[in-house]
Amino acid sequence: MSRQALLCALGLAAAVIYPLVAPNYLINIGMMVFFVAFIGQSWNIAGGFAGQTSFGHVVFFGTGAYTSTILQVTYGWNPWLAWPAAMLAGGIVGWVIAFLSFRAGLRGSYFALITLAFAEVFRILANSVPFTRGGLGMLIKADQRPINFQFKEPIWIYYIALALCVISLLIAWQLTRNRFGARLVAIRENEDAARALGIDVFAEKVKVLTLSGAMCAAGGTFYAQKYLYIDPSIAFGVDKSVEMLLVSMVGGAGTIFGPLIGSVALTAINEITRWLASVVPALKNVQPLSLVVYGIMLVLIVARLPDGLMGLFRRKPRHA
Amino acid sequence: MLEVRELSKSFGGLKAVDQASLDVRQGEIVGLIGPNGAGKTTLFAAIAGFHAPDAGHVAFEGKDITGLAPHRICAAGMVRTFQITQPFAKISVRENIMVGAYFRTADRKLAEREAEAVAGIVGMAGQLDQMGADLTVAGRKRLELARALATGPRLLLLDEVMAGLNPTEITEIVQVIREIRNSGITILLIEHVMQAVTSLAERVYVLNQGRMIAEGTPAAIAENAQVVEAYLGHGAAKVLRA
Numbered sequence: 001m002s003r004q005a006l007l008c009a010l011g012l013a014a015a016v017i018y019p020l021v022a023p024n025y026l027i028n029i030g031m032m033v034f035f036v037a038f039i040g041q042s043w044n045i046a047g048g049f050a051g052q053t054s055f056g057h058v059v060f061f062g063t064g065a066y067t068s069t070i071l072q073v074t075y076g077w078n079p080w081l082a083w084p085a086a087m088l089a090g091g092i093v094g095w096v097i098a099f100l101s102f103r104a105g106l107r108g109s110y111f112a113l114i115t116l117a118f119a120e121v122f123r124i125l126a127n128s129v130p131f132t133r134g135g136l137g138m139l140i141k142a143d144q145r146p147i148n149f150q151f152k153e154p155i156w157i158y159y160i161a162l163a164l165c166v167i168s169l170l171i172a173w174q175l176t177r178n179r180f181g182a183r184l185v186a187i188r189e190n191e192d193a194a195r196a197l198g199i200d201v202f203a204e205k206v207k208v209l210t211l212s213g214a215m216c217a218a219g220g221t222f223y224a225q226k227y228l229y230i231d232p233s234i235a236f237g238v239d240k241s242v243e244m245l246l247v248s249m250v251g252g253a254g255t256i257f258g259p260l261i262g263s264v265a266l267t268a269i270n271e272i273t274r275w276l277a278s279v280v281p282a283l284k285n286v287q288p289l290s291l292v293v294y295g296i297m298l299v300l301i302v303a304r305l306p307d308g309l310m311g312l313f314r315r316k317p318r319h320a
Numbered sequence: 321m322l323e324v325r326e327l328s329k330s331f332g333g334l335k336a337v338d339q340a341s342l343d344v345r346q347g348e349i350v351g352l353i354g355p356n357g358a359g360k361t362t363l364f365a366a367i368a369g370f371h372a373p374d375a376g377h378v379a380f381e382g383k384d385i386t387g388l389a390p391h392r393i394c395a396a397g398m399v400r401t402f403q404i405t406q407p408f409a410k411i412s413v414r415e416n417i418m419v420g421a422y423f424r425t426a427d428r429k430l431a432e433r434e435a436e437a438v439a440g441i442v443g444m445a446g447q448l449d450q451m452g453a454d455l456t457v458a459g460r461k462r463l464e465l466a467r468a469l470a471t472g473p474r475l476l477l478l479d480e481v482m483a484g485l486n487p488t489e490i491t492e493i494v495q496v497i498r499e500i501r502n503s504g505i506t507i508l509l510i511e512h513v514m515q516a517v518t519s520l521a522e523r524v525y526v527l528n529q530g531r532m533i534a535e536g537t538p539a540a541i542a543e544n545a546q547v548v549e550a551y552l553g554h555g556a557a558k559v560l561r562a
Binding site for chain 1: 410428467468
Protein backbone atom coordinates (compact mmCIF):
# COMPACT_ATOMS: atom_id res chain seq x y z
CA MET A 1 0.00 0.00 0.00
CA SER A 2 1.42 3.34 -1.03
CA ARG A 3 1.81 6.23 1.38
CA GLN A 4 -1.03 8.16 -0.24
CA ALA A 5 -3.40 5.22 -0.08
CA LEU A 6 -2.53 4.76 3.59
CA LEU A 7 -3.20 8.44 4.31
CA CYS A 8 -6.54 8.22 2.52
CA ALA A 9 -7.54 5.13 4.48
CA LEU A 10 -6.58 6.80 7.76
CA GLY A 11 -8.46 9.96 6.82
CA LEU A 12 -11.55 8.00 5.91
CA ALA A 13 -11.39 6.00 9.13
CA ALA A 14 -11.12 9.23 11.14
CA ALA A 15 -14.07 10.72 9.26
CA VAL A 16 -16.15 7.62 10.01
CA ILE A 17 -15.27 7.58 13.72
CA TYR A 18 -15.56 11.34 14.20
CA PRO A 19 -19.37 11.61 14.65
CA LEU A 20 -19.31 8.77 17.17
CA VAL A 21 -17.24 10.88 19.54
CA ALA A 22 -18.07 14.47 18.55
CA PRO A 23 -20.97 16.50 19.95
CA ASN A 24 -23.89 17.27 17.64
CA TYR A 25 -22.86 20.78 16.68
CA LEU A 26 -19.42 19.52 15.60
CA ILE A 27 -21.09 16.73 13.62
CA ASN A 28 -23.07 19.41 11.83
CA ILE A 29 -19.92 21.34 11.03
CA GLY A 30 -18.32 18.16 9.68
CA MET A 31 -21.41 17.52 7.59
CA MET A 32 -21.17 21.01 6.10
CA VAL A 33 -17.47 20.50 5.35
CA PHE A 34 -18.18 17.36 3.32
CA PHE A 35 -21.25 18.81 1.67
CA VAL A 36 -19.43 21.95 0.52
CA ALA A 37 -16.48 19.81 -0.58
CA PHE A 38 -18.91 17.76 -2.66
CA ILE A 39 -20.53 20.68 -4.49
CA GLY A 40 -17.07 22.27 -4.73
CA GLN A 41 -15.86 19.11 -6.46
CA SER A 42 -18.73 19.34 -8.93
CA TRP A 43 -17.43 22.82 -9.81
CA ASN A 44 -13.84 21.58 -9.82
CA ILE A 45 -14.50 18.88 -12.41
CA ALA A 46 -15.62 21.48 -14.94
CA GLY A 47 -13.77 24.56 -13.68
CA GLY A 48 -10.60 22.98 -12.36
CA PHE A 49 -9.95 19.95 -14.53
CA ALA A 50 -11.46 21.16 -17.79
CA GLY A 51 -10.77 24.86 -17.17
CA GLN A 52 -14.36 25.89 -17.88
CA THR A 53 -14.71 28.42 -15.08
CA SER A 54 -18.30 29.00 -14.09
CA PHE A 55 -19.66 31.81 -11.94
CA GLY A 56 -23.14 30.37 -11.90
CA HIS A 57 -22.81 26.77 -10.83
CA VAL A 58 -25.65 27.33 -8.40
CA VAL A 59 -27.98 26.97 -11.38
CA PHE A 60 -27.44 23.20 -11.13
CA PHE A 61 -27.69 23.19 -7.37
CA GLY A 62 -31.00 25.03 -7.49
CA THR A 63 -32.31 22.87 -10.31
CA GLY A 64 -31.63 19.80 -8.20
CA ALA A 65 -33.13 21.28 -5.05
CA TYR A 66 -36.29 22.43 -6.82
CA THR A 67 -36.74 19.29 -8.93
CA SER A 68 -36.72 16.91 -5.99
CA THR A 69 -38.73 19.26 -3.77
CA ILE A 70 -41.43 19.83 -6.37
CA LEU A 71 -41.65 16.12 -7.15
CA GLN A 72 -41.95 15.42 -3.46
CA VAL A 73 -44.24 18.21 -2.29
CA THR A 74 -46.44 18.64 -5.34
CA TYR A 75 -46.44 15.14 -6.80
CA GLY A 76 -45.87 13.07 -3.70
CA TRP A 77 -42.70 11.30 -4.83
CA ASN A 78 -40.46 9.65 -2.33
CA PRO A 79 -37.34 11.86 -1.95
CA TRP A 80 -35.01 8.93 -2.55
CA LEU A 81 -36.66 8.47 -5.94
CA ALA A 82 -36.73 12.20 -6.57
CA TRP A 83 -32.99 12.35 -5.98
CA PRO A 84 -31.90 10.65 -9.24
CA ALA A 85 -34.60 12.63 -11.06
CA ALA A 86 -33.00 15.82 -9.70
CA MET A 87 -29.61 14.66 -10.93
CA LEU A 88 -31.09 13.98 -14.32
CA ALA A 89 -32.56 17.49 -14.38
CA GLY A 90 -29.21 18.99 -13.36
CA GLY A 91 -27.48 17.00 -16.08
CA ILE A 92 -29.98 18.21 -18.67
CA VAL A 93 -29.53 21.83 -17.61
CA GLY A 94 -25.76 21.35 -17.77
CA TRP A 95 -26.06 19.83 -21.22
CA VAL A 96 -28.27 22.65 -22.50
CA ILE A 97 -26.10 25.45 -21.09
CA ALA A 98 -22.96 23.80 -22.42
CA PHE A 99 -24.51 23.15 -25.80
CA LEU A 100 -25.67 26.74 -26.21
CA SER A 101 -22.57 28.48 -24.91
CA PHE A 102 -19.95 26.22 -26.48
CA ARG A 103 -21.77 26.09 -29.81
CA ALA A 104 -21.62 29.89 -29.72
CA GLY A 105 -17.88 29.54 -29.09
CA LEU A 106 -17.88 31.18 -25.66
CA ARG A 107 -14.65 30.71 -23.75
CA GLY A 108 -13.06 31.91 -20.54
CA SER A 109 -14.68 34.93 -18.93
CA TYR A 110 -17.49 34.97 -21.50
CA PHE A 111 -18.48 31.48 -20.50
CA ALA A 112 -18.20 32.41 -16.82
CA LEU A 113 -20.52 35.37 -17.33
CA ILE A 114 -23.08 33.40 -19.31
CA THR A 115 -23.34 30.84 -16.50
CA LEU A 116 -23.87 33.69 -14.06
CA ALA A 117 -26.63 35.00 -16.33
CA PHE A 118 -28.29 31.57 -16.48
CA ALA A 119 -28.25 31.33 -12.69
CA GLU A 120 -29.86 34.74 -12.36
CA VAL A 121 -32.51 33.89 -14.94
CA PHE A 122 -33.33 30.70 -13.04
CA ARG A 123 -33.53 32.64 -9.77
CA ILE A 124 -35.94 35.14 -11.27
CA LEU A 125 -37.99 32.37 -12.86
CA ALA A 126 -38.18 30.51 -9.56
CA ASN A 127 -39.43 33.75 -8.05
CA SER A 128 -42.20 34.18 -10.56
CA VAL A 129 -43.53 30.87 -11.86
CA PRO A 130 -46.41 29.24 -9.98
CA PHE A 131 -45.04 25.72 -9.58
CA THR A 132 -42.13 26.88 -7.39
CA ARG A 133 -44.52 28.94 -5.23
CA GLY A 134 -42.41 32.00 -6.02
CA GLY A 135 -40.71 33.94 -3.27
CA LEU A 136 -42.60 32.08 -0.57
CA GLY A 137 -40.33 29.15 -1.10
CA MET A 138 -41.20 25.51 -0.58
CA LEU A 139 -41.48 23.72 2.68
CA ILE A 140 -40.95 19.97 2.87
CA LYS A 141 -43.17 18.42 5.51
CA ALA A 142 -41.08 17.28 8.45
CA ASP A 143 -41.44 13.58 9.04
CA GLN A 144 -38.16 12.33 10.39
CA ARG A 145 -37.90 8.83 9.05
CA PRO A 146 -35.06 7.45 6.94
CA ILE A 147 -37.56 6.44 4.24
CA ASN A 148 -38.30 10.18 3.87
CA PHE A 149 -34.62 11.11 3.63
CA GLN A 150 -34.97 12.83 6.99
CA PHE A 151 -33.14 11.80 10.12
CA LYS A 152 -33.55 12.38 13.82
CA GLU A 153 -29.86 11.93 14.49
CA PRO A 154 -27.42 14.28 12.69
CA ILE A 155 -24.99 11.38 12.36
CA TRP A 156 -26.90 9.90 9.40
CA ILE A 157 -27.01 13.06 7.35
CA TYR A 158 -23.31 13.42 8.21
CA TYR A 159 -22.62 9.97 6.80
CA ILE A 160 -24.55 10.75 3.63
CA ALA A 161 -22.49 13.93 3.15
CA LEU A 162 -19.34 11.92 3.76
CA ALA A 163 -20.42 9.32 1.20
CA LEU A 164 -21.15 12.04 -1.39
CA CYS A 165 -17.76 13.57 -0.74
CA VAL A 166 -16.00 10.20 -1.08
CA ILE A 167 -17.83 9.48 -4.34
CA SER A 168 -16.82 12.89 -5.71
CA LEU A 169 -13.20 12.23 -4.72
CA LEU A 170 -13.33 8.90 -6.53
CA ILE A 171 -14.70 10.61 -9.64
CA ALA A 172 -11.92 13.22 -9.51
CA TRP A 173 -9.36 10.47 -8.94
CA GLN A 174 -10.61 8.61 -11.98
CA LEU A 175 -10.27 11.80 -14.02
CA THR A 176 -6.58 11.93 -13.17
CA ARG A 177 -6.10 8.49 -14.68
CA ASN A 178 -8.48 7.99 -17.57
CA ARG A 179 -8.74 9.25 -21.10
CA PHE A 180 -11.67 11.57 -20.47
CA GLY A 181 -9.72 13.33 -17.72
CA ALA A 182 -6.59 13.60 -19.86
CA ARG A 183 -8.65 15.19 -22.60
CA LEU A 184 -10.21 17.67 -20.18
CA VAL A 185 -6.78 18.76 -18.99
CA ALA A 186 -5.59 19.08 -22.58
CA ILE A 187 -8.60 21.29 -23.32
CA ARG A 188 -7.85 23.42 -20.25
CA GLU A 189 -4.20 23.80 -21.16
CA ASN A 190 -4.64 24.52 -24.86
CA GLU A 191 -7.83 24.14 -26.81
CA ASP A 192 -6.27 24.45 -30.26
CA ALA A 193 -3.63 21.85 -29.58
CA ALA A 194 -6.29 19.56 -28.14
CA ARG A 195 -8.35 19.97 -31.29
CA ALA A 196 -5.36 19.23 -33.52
CA LEU A 197 -4.76 16.00 -31.60
CA GLY A 198 -8.15 14.65 -32.54
CA ILE A 199 -10.14 15.72 -29.49
CA ASP A 200 -13.73 16.73 -30.16
CA VAL A 201 -13.43 19.73 -27.84
CA PHE A 202 -17.08 20.68 -28.06
CA ALA A 203 -18.33 17.19 -27.21
CA GLU A 204 -15.95 16.77 -24.28
CA LYS A 205 -16.90 20.14 -22.82
CA VAL A 206 -20.59 19.34 -23.10
CA LYS A 207 -19.96 15.98 -21.45
CA VAL A 208 -18.09 17.44 -18.49
CA LEU A 209 -20.67 20.13 -17.82
CA THR A 210 -23.43 17.53 -17.94
CA LEU A 211 -21.59 15.40 -15.38
CA SER A 212 -20.83 18.43 -13.24
CA GLY A 213 -24.44 19.62 -13.42
CA ALA A 214 -25.78 16.23 -12.35
CA MET A 215 -23.39 16.10 -9.40
CA CYS A 216 -24.19 19.60 -8.28
CA ALA A 217 -27.92 18.88 -8.51
CA ALA A 218 -27.43 15.90 -6.18
CA GLY A 219 -26.04 18.43 -3.71
CA GLY A 220 -29.14 20.57 -4.15
CA THR A 221 -31.46 17.72 -3.18
CA PHE A 222 -29.27 16.88 -0.21
CA TYR A 223 -29.46 20.48 0.97
CA ALA A 224 -33.24 20.63 0.61
CA GLN A 225 -33.62 17.41 2.59
CA LYS A 226 -31.35 18.68 5.34
CA TYR A 227 -33.08 22.04 5.84
CA LEU A 228 -36.56 21.08 4.53
CA TYR A 229 -36.97 24.52 3.04
CA ILE A 230 -35.82 26.22 -0.15
CA ASP A 231 -36.57 29.55 -1.74
CA PRO A 232 -35.21 31.19 -4.91
CA SER A 233 -32.39 33.05 -3.19
CA ILE A 234 -31.23 29.98 -1.26
CA ALA A 235 -31.45 27.69 -4.27
CA PHE A 236 -30.13 30.08 -6.92
CA GLY A 237 -28.20 32.67 -4.89
CA VAL A 238 -24.83 33.87 -6.12
CA ASP A 239 -23.17 33.12 -2.79
CA LYS A 240 -23.38 29.34 -3.36
CA SER A 241 -21.69 29.73 -6.75
CA VAL A 242 -18.95 31.73 -5.09
CA GLU A 243 -18.62 29.17 -2.33
CA MET A 244 -18.08 26.32 -4.81
CA LEU A 245 -15.55 28.33 -6.77
CA LEU A 246 -13.82 29.57 -3.64
CA VAL A 247 -13.26 26.19 -1.98
CA SER A 248 -11.80 24.84 -5.21
CA MET A 249 -9.51 27.82 -5.77
CA VAL A 250 -8.39 27.97 -2.16
CA GLY A 251 -7.76 24.25 -1.96
CA GLY A 252 -6.35 23.91 -5.46
CA ALA A 253 -8.38 23.89 -8.67
CA GLY A 254 -7.85 20.84 -10.84
CA THR A 255 -6.59 18.70 -7.96
CA ILE A 256 -8.39 15.75 -6.37
CA PHE A 257 -8.35 17.05 -2.81
CA GLY A 258 -8.51 20.77 -3.56
CA PRO A 259 -12.22 21.28 -2.82
CA LEU A 260 -12.08 19.20 0.38
CA ILE A 261 -9.05 21.07 1.71
CA GLY A 262 -10.58 24.38 0.69
CA SER A 263 -13.81 23.43 2.42
CA VAL A 264 -11.96 22.54 5.64
CA ALA A 265 -10.01 25.80 5.50
CA LEU A 266 -13.03 28.00 4.85
CA THR A 267 -15.16 26.28 7.46
CA ALA A 268 -12.36 26.68 10.00
CA ILE A 269 -12.10 30.38 9.18
CA ASN A 270 -15.84 30.71 9.42
CA GLU A 271 -15.97 29.14 12.88
CA ILE A 272 -12.92 30.96 14.21
CA THR A 273 -14.13 34.36 13.06
CA ARG A 274 -17.55 33.70 14.54
CA TRP A 275 -15.93 32.82 17.84
CA LEU A 276 -13.62 35.87 17.67
CA ALA A 277 -16.55 38.17 17.00
CA SER A 278 -18.29 36.84 20.07
CA VAL A 279 -15.34 37.33 22.44
CA VAL A 280 -13.63 40.45 21.04
CA PRO A 281 -15.99 43.42 21.51
CA ALA A 282 -14.19 45.49 18.83
CA LEU A 283 -15.10 42.91 16.18
CA LYS A 284 -18.79 42.75 17.07
CA ASN A 285 -19.72 45.23 14.39
CA VAL A 286 -17.53 43.76 11.65
CA GLN A 287 -20.09 41.30 10.35
CA PRO A 288 -19.72 38.89 8.85
CA LEU A 289 -16.05 38.90 9.69
CA SER A 290 -15.54 35.66 7.74
CA LEU A 291 -16.18 37.46 4.45
CA VAL A 292 -13.38 39.90 5.20
CA VAL A 293 -11.01 37.04 5.90
CA TYR A 294 -12.20 35.13 2.78
CA GLY A 295 -11.39 38.18 0.70
CA ILE A 296 -7.91 38.59 2.11
CA MET A 297 -7.29 34.88 1.76
CA LEU A 298 -8.41 34.82 -1.86
CA VAL A 299 -6.09 37.71 -2.72
CA LEU A 300 -3.18 35.95 -1.02
CA ILE A 301 -3.93 32.64 -2.75
CA VAL A 302 -4.23 34.16 -6.19
CA ALA A 303 -1.07 36.20 -5.72
CA ARG A 304 1.12 33.71 -3.88
CA LEU A 305 -0.32 30.23 -4.34
CA PRO A 306 -1.90 29.89 -7.76
CA ASP A 307 -2.21 26.14 -7.19
CA GLY A 308 -4.05 26.68 -3.92
CA LEU A 309 -3.24 25.04 -0.61
CA MET A 310 -2.56 21.78 -2.48
CA GLY A 311 0.36 23.60 -4.07
CA LEU A 312 2.06 23.52 -0.67
CA PHE A 313 2.07 19.73 -0.62
CA ARG A 314 2.85 18.97 -4.21
CA ARG A 315 6.44 18.24 -5.01
CA LYS A 316 8.12 20.73 -7.25
CA PRO A 317 8.32 19.68 -10.88
CA ARG A 318 11.76 18.46 -11.80
CA HIS A 319 13.87 20.79 -13.85
CA ALA A 320 16.35 19.57 -16.41
CA MET B 321 -2.66 11.05 -51.01
CA LEU B 322 -3.46 14.72 -50.34
CA GLU B 323 -5.03 16.83 -53.04
CA VAL B 324 -5.63 20.53 -52.56
CA ARG B 325 -7.46 22.23 -55.39
CA GLU B 326 -7.78 25.97 -55.88
CA LEU B 327 -8.19 26.65 -52.23
CA SER B 328 -8.93 30.23 -51.19
CA LYS B 329 -9.24 31.87 -47.81
CA SER B 330 -9.72 35.56 -47.09
CA PHE B 331 -9.69 37.50 -43.87
CA GLY B 332 -11.68 40.66 -44.40
CA GLY B 333 -10.25 42.21 -47.54
CA LEU B 334 -7.01 40.23 -47.41
CA LYS B 335 -6.74 37.18 -49.66
CA ALA B 336 -4.46 35.11 -47.46
CA VAL B 337 -4.64 32.10 -49.75
CA ASP B 338 -5.69 32.56 -53.36
CA GLN B 339 -6.56 29.48 -55.44
CA ALA B 340 -3.66 27.43 -54.17
CA SER B 341 -3.32 23.82 -55.30
CA LEU B 342 -0.90 21.15 -54.23
CA ASP B 343 -0.47 17.38 -54.22
CA VAL B 344 1.30 15.12 -51.80
CA ARG B 345 1.94 11.51 -52.79
CA GLN B 346 2.29 8.57 -50.47
CA GLY B 347 5.75 8.32 -48.92
CA GLU B 348 6.98 11.76 -49.96
CA ILE B 349 8.44 14.61 -48.01
CA VAL B 350 7.05 17.75 -49.60
CA GLY B 351 8.14 21.25 -48.63
CA LEU B 352 6.01 24.38 -48.67
CA ILE B 353 8.05 27.57 -48.64
CA GLY B 354 7.42 31.24 -49.15
CA PRO B 355 8.26 34.60 -47.64
CA ASN B 356 6.73 35.78 -44.38
CA GLY B 357 3.03 36.42 -44.73
CA ALA B 358 2.76 34.36 -47.90
CA GLY B 359 -0.15 32.41 -46.42
CA LYS B 360 1.59 29.14 -45.63
CA THR B 361 0.18 28.73 -42.15
CA THR B 362 -3.28 29.79 -43.32
CA LEU B 363 -3.13 27.17 -46.06
CA PHE B 364 -2.14 24.58 -43.46
CA ALA B 365 -4.93 25.64 -41.15
CA ALA B 366 -7.45 25.41 -43.99
CA ILE B 367 -6.22 21.93 -44.95
CA ALA B 368 -6.33 20.68 -41.35
CA GLY B 369 -9.80 22.02 -40.63
CA PHE B 370 -8.89 24.99 -38.44
CA HIS B 371 -10.26 27.50 -40.96
CA ALA B 372 -13.14 26.70 -43.27
CA PRO B 373 -11.90 27.59 -46.77
CA ASP B 374 -13.93 30.09 -48.79
CA ALA B 375 -13.51 28.12 -52.00
CA GLY B 376 -11.72 25.07 -53.35
CA HIS B 377 -11.52 21.60 -51.93
CA VAL B 378 -9.25 19.27 -50.04
CA ALA B 379 -9.21 15.51 -50.54
CA PHE B 380 -7.31 13.06 -48.41
CA GLU B 381 -6.84 9.51 -49.67
CA GLY B 382 -9.62 10.10 -52.16
CA LYS B 383 -12.14 11.35 -49.59
CA ASP B 384 -13.34 14.93 -49.57
CA ILE B 385 -12.38 16.46 -46.22
CA THR B 386 -13.01 20.11 -47.07
CA GLY B 387 -14.18 22.04 -44.03
CA LEU B 388 -14.34 19.02 -41.72
CA ALA B 389 -13.61 19.64 -38.03
CA PRO B 390 -9.98 19.04 -37.01
CA HIS B 391 -10.82 15.97 -34.92
CA ARG B 392 -12.47 14.34 -37.93
CA ILE B 393 -9.47 15.10 -40.08
CA CYS B 394 -7.26 13.64 -37.38
CA ALA B 395 -9.46 10.55 -37.43
CA ALA B 396 -9.00 10.34 -41.20
CA GLY B 397 -5.24 10.08 -40.59
CA MET B 398 -3.84 13.59 -41.02
CA VAL B 399 -2.55 15.71 -38.17
CA ARG B 400 -0.84 19.09 -37.92
CA THR B 401 1.68 20.71 -35.60
CA PHE B 402 1.88 24.38 -34.72
CA GLN B 403 4.52 26.89 -35.68
CA ILE B 404 4.02 28.63 -32.37
CA THR B 405 4.41 25.60 -30.13
CA GLN B 406 1.41 24.80 -27.96
CA PRO B 407 2.59 22.50 -25.19
CA PHE B 408 0.17 21.53 -22.42
CA ALA B 409 2.22 23.52 -19.94
CA LYS B 410 1.18 22.13 -16.58
CA ILE B 411 1.48 18.45 -17.36
CA SER B 412 4.53 16.31 -18.02
CA VAL B 413 5.96 15.42 -21.41
CA ARG B 414 4.67 11.88 -20.94
CA GLU B 415 1.14 13.15 -20.28
CA ASN B 416 1.41 15.55 -23.20
CA ILE B 417 2.21 12.74 -25.59
CA MET B 418 -0.41 10.49 -23.99
CA VAL B 419 -3.09 12.98 -25.05
CA GLY B 420 -2.10 12.15 -28.61
CA ALA B 421 -1.83 8.43 -27.90
CA TYR B 422 -5.31 8.38 -26.33
CA PHE B 423 -6.59 9.07 -29.80
CA ARG B 424 -6.04 5.43 -30.63
CA THR B 425 -6.72 3.74 -27.32
CA ALA B 426 -8.73 4.42 -24.18
CA ASP B 427 -6.39 2.24 -22.15
CA ARG B 428 -4.05 4.20 -19.91
CA LYS B 429 -1.29 1.61 -19.80
CA LEU B 430 -1.28 1.28 -23.57
CA ALA B 431 -1.31 5.05 -24.07
CA GLU B 432 1.57 5.37 -21.65
CA ARG B 433 3.60 2.71 -23.44
CA GLU B 434 2.84 4.29 -26.79
CA ALA B 435 3.86 7.74 -25.47
CA GLU B 436 7.16 6.35 -24.26
CA ALA B 437 7.83 4.67 -27.59
CA VAL B 438 7.11 7.88 -29.49
CA ALA B 439 9.29 9.86 -27.09
CA GLY B 440 12.08 7.47 -28.03
CA ILE B 441 11.57 8.18 -31.73
CA VAL B 442 11.86 11.95 -31.32
CA GLY B 443 14.67 11.73 -28.78
CA MET B 444 12.74 12.77 -25.68
CA ALA B 445 13.05 9.53 -23.74
CA GLY B 446 15.06 11.31 -21.05
CA GLN B 447 12.58 14.15 -20.60
CA LEU B 448 9.36 12.24 -19.98
CA ASP B 449 8.86 13.64 -16.48
CA GLN B 450 9.62 17.24 -17.32
CA MET B 451 6.74 19.71 -17.35
CA GLY B 452 5.62 21.06 -20.71
CA ALA B 453 6.34 24.60 -19.53
CA ASP B 454 9.94 23.78 -18.65
CA LEU B 455 11.02 22.67 -22.12
CA THR B 456 13.48 24.59 -24.29
CA VAL B 457 12.45 25.70 -27.77
CA ALA B 458 14.00 22.57 -29.24
CA GLY B 459 12.19 20.45 -26.68
CA ARG B 460 8.86 22.08 -27.48
CA LYS B 461 9.33 21.46 -31.19
CA ARG B 462 10.07 17.82 -30.51
CA LEU B 463 7.04 17.61 -28.25
CA GLU B 464 4.80 19.03 -31.01
CA LEU B 465 6.15 16.33 -33.29
CA ALA B 466 5.77 13.60 -30.69
CA ARG B 467 2.17 14.42 -29.80
CA ALA B 468 1.14 14.53 -33.44
CA LEU B 469 2.96 11.28 -34.12
CA ALA B 470 1.26 9.58 -31.19
CA THR B 471 -2.14 9.96 -32.84
CA GLY B 472 -0.90 7.53 -35.50
CA PRO B 473 -1.23 9.66 -38.63
CA ARG B 474 -0.46 8.62 -42.19
CA LEU B 475 0.21 12.23 -43.17
CA LEU B 476 1.96 14.75 -40.91
CA LEU B 477 1.68 18.48 -41.52
CA LEU B 478 4.68 20.13 -39.88
CA ASP B 479 4.59 23.90 -39.47
CA GLU B 480 8.15 25.22 -39.11
CA VAL B 481 9.46 22.58 -36.76
CA MET B 482 12.96 23.94 -37.24
CA ALA B 483 12.37 27.64 -36.69
CA GLY B 484 14.38 28.93 -33.77
CA LEU B 485 16.67 25.91 -33.54
CA ASN B 486 20.46 26.04 -33.71
CA PRO B 487 22.33 24.14 -36.46
CA THR B 488 23.03 21.10 -34.29
CA GLU B 489 19.40 20.87 -33.25
CA ILE B 490 18.33 21.23 -36.88
CA THR B 491 20.59 18.37 -37.95
CA GLU B 492 19.07 16.24 -35.20
CA ILE B 493 15.47 16.98 -36.05
CA VAL B 494 16.11 16.50 -39.79
CA GLN B 495 17.30 13.03 -38.89
CA VAL B 496 14.17 12.44 -36.82
CA ILE B 497 11.91 13.56 -39.66
CA ARG B 498 13.71 11.23 -42.09
CA GLU B 499 13.19 8.34 -39.72
CA ILE B 500 9.52 9.17 -39.39
CA ARG B 501 9.17 9.12 -43.16
CA ASN B 502 11.07 5.85 -43.38
CA SER B 503 8.58 4.36 -40.95
CA GLY B 504 5.93 4.97 -43.61
CA ILE B 505 4.48 8.37 -42.71
CA THR B 506 4.13 10.95 -45.45
CA ILE B 507 5.18 14.50 -44.57
CA LEU B 508 4.21 17.96 -45.75
CA LEU B 509 6.29 20.65 -44.11
CA ILE B 510 6.33 24.41 -44.03
CA GLU B 511 9.86 25.58 -43.63
CA HIS B 512 11.93 28.69 -43.52
CA VAL B 513 15.27 27.02 -42.99
CA MET B 514 16.40 26.46 -46.60
CA GLN B 515 19.18 24.07 -45.72
CA ALA B 516 16.61 21.80 -44.13
CA VAL B 517 14.18 21.98 -47.04
CA THR B 518 16.82 21.18 -49.62
CA SER B 519 18.15 18.25 -47.65
CA LEU B 520 14.73 16.82 -46.73
CA ALA B 521 12.13 17.51 -49.36
CA GLU B 522 11.86 15.73 -52.66
CA ARG B 523 9.53 18.38 -54.00
CA VAL B 524 8.90 21.95 -53.00
CA TYR B 525 5.94 24.27 -53.49
CA VAL B 526 6.43 28.01 -53.28
CA LEU B 527 3.67 30.25 -52.04
CA ASN B 528 3.85 34.00 -52.47
CA GLN B 529 1.09 36.45 -51.53
CA GLY B 530 -1.35 33.61 -51.29
CA ARG B 531 -0.60 32.20 -54.75
CA MET B 532 1.32 29.08 -55.64
CA ILE B 533 4.07 30.40 -57.90
CA ALA B 534 6.29 27.37 -58.42
CA GLU B 535 6.64 23.65 -57.84
CA GLY B 536 9.62 21.38 -58.38
CA THR B 537 12.73 19.81 -56.89
CA PRO B 538 14.63 22.00 -54.43
CA ALA B 539 17.38 22.49 -57.00
CA ALA B 540 14.94 23.54 -59.73
CA ILE B 541 13.18 25.89 -57.35
CA ALA B 542 16.45 27.56 -56.44
CA GLU B 543 16.99 28.24 -60.15
CA ASN B 544 13.51 29.59 -60.72
CA ALA B 545 13.79 33.31 -61.37
CA GLN B 546 10.30 34.08 -60.11
CA VAL B 547 11.04 32.35 -56.83
CA VAL B 548 14.41 33.97 -56.47
CA GLU B 549 12.79 37.31 -56.96
CA ALA B 550 9.87 36.70 -54.65
CA TYR B 551 11.60 35.01 -51.85
CA LEU B 552 15.22 34.11 -51.87
CA GLY B 553 16.91 37.22 -53.16
CA HIS B 554 19.95 37.12 -55.44
CA GLY B 555 22.46 36.44 -52.69
CA ALA B 556 20.64 33.46 -51.31
CA ALA B 557 20.28 31.93 -54.76
CA LYS B 558 24.01 32.02 -55.21
CA VAL B 559 24.58 30.44 -51.81
CA LEU B 560 22.24 27.60 -52.69
CA ARG B 561 23.95 26.94 -55.97
CA ALA B 562 27.34 26.78 -54.33
